[in-house]
Amino acid sequence: MLLNPSHCVTLEELRLFNPPLFKSLNGMKEMKPSDFAEYLKFEGADEGLSVEEYIDSTLAEKFGPESGIGWQLDAVRQGFSRVISIEQLGRVGMNDEDLGNIIYGGSSDRGSEDFTISDVFRVAADSDFTSCRPLADTFWQTVNNFEPQMKRKFIKFVTGVDTLPLVGTEFLRIEMPFTAISADDHEKSLRMLPQAHHGEHEADSNLVAELGVLLHKKLQDAVEYSSGYGLDGTAEVEGVFVKKSGGDDDDQLVNASYDSLGLPALSERPSTADPVADNSQPSPPASATDQENEALVEGSAENSSEKPAAVVSPRQEESYDDYDWEEEEEEEQ
Incomplete structure (x- = not known):
């Protein structure tokens, strides 16, 4: 289209x-035929249409040039032709099937069919990677030996999509995170490698085997616990942080969403600044004598309420006027 x-x-x-x-x-x-005739009558279509004619008319009405999406297809076609014209595609012999495979991937892009990553992509690697044959060989051996589903996860992690391009149409660039330039850099790199004190052949075999295990674990962790270069599923890996930190489980296993919102989680323990709950024991029940005394006090209070209220003298500091101290001095004289 x-x-x-x-x-x-x-x-x-x-x-x-x-x-x-x-x-x-x-x-x-x-x-x-009778049921189809009733269906045409119900739909208000021409009763003389055959099944094939009705199907063709329905497809033309929904997806044809004169359909409701016709103007949308024209807009997409105009935008596509600004990048590359339809005539140029025809000159190179590219048809609609080839264009669909380039955009959406081949027929085995999401299936269980196995493929070789190094054959699908055009690999462009740093010289430090290609010059180290044990590293390059172990890397490709590890990646190409993944299960088909794991390979597609790896492709999605690297490219952002899980579809396969046409063979040889896209680049896969491999960059080394650290490039040794000076003599000190090379010395540091050598010191970071595992050391062995056995025979040369046995030591090389052990190092290559250890390198394969390490690469497999690192790549698998990156593919399984991340989504497009970013660690998103914090809940899936929070147990790892608990084991490394060695702290209390209740303090460590806090939902990441609460941390992002700045809200306390339900699993958090109260801090020392929180008010201490009243843990005082309830008072024992009063005895019969105490209850009788309380009844007498209540009765006296009711009787006193009927009498005129007694005059209560003000507090001492409120009974003096501003100049009372002068009168007291005169009396003393």
Whole structure:
């Protein structure tokens, strides 16, 4: 539809992007003539249409050049032709199937069919990587021996999509995180390698085997516990941090979402600054004598409320006027 504006979707093409509609239209071929005639009458369609004619008219109405999506396809076609013209694709012999494979990947992009990563991509690696044959050989041996599903996860981790391009159409660049330039850099690199005190051949074999195990673990962890260069699933790896920190489980296993919002989690323990709950024991029940005394006190209070209220003298500091101290001095004289 992109390369040919007059193209109309066929029933087989409909199966690829709209399986429910394909099943519905294809099921009409199994209908009885009387049932199909009733269906045409119910839909208000021409009763003289055959099953094939009705299917073609439905596809043209929904996906044809004059359909409701026709103007949308024209807009997509105009934007695509600004990048590369349709005539240029025709001159190189590229058809719609080739273009679909380039954009969406081949037929085995998401299936269980195995493939070799180093054969699908054009590899561009740093000289430090290619010059170290044990590292390069172990890397490709590890990656190409992944399970098919793991390979697709690795492709998604590296490229951002899990589809495979056409063979040799995309680059896969391998960069070394550290490049040794000076003599000191090379000396540091050598000191970082595992050391062995056995025979030369046995030491090399042990180092290569250890390198393979290390690469397999690092790559698998990166693919399984990340999504496109970023660690997103903190809940999946929070147990690792607990083991490394050695702290209390209740203090360590705190939901990451609470940390991002600045809210306390339900599993957090109260800090020392929190008010201490009242743990005092309830007072014992009062005896019969105490209850009688309380009854007498209540009765006296009721009687006193009927009498006039006694005058209460003010506090001592409120009974003096501003100049009372002068009168006291005169009396003393």
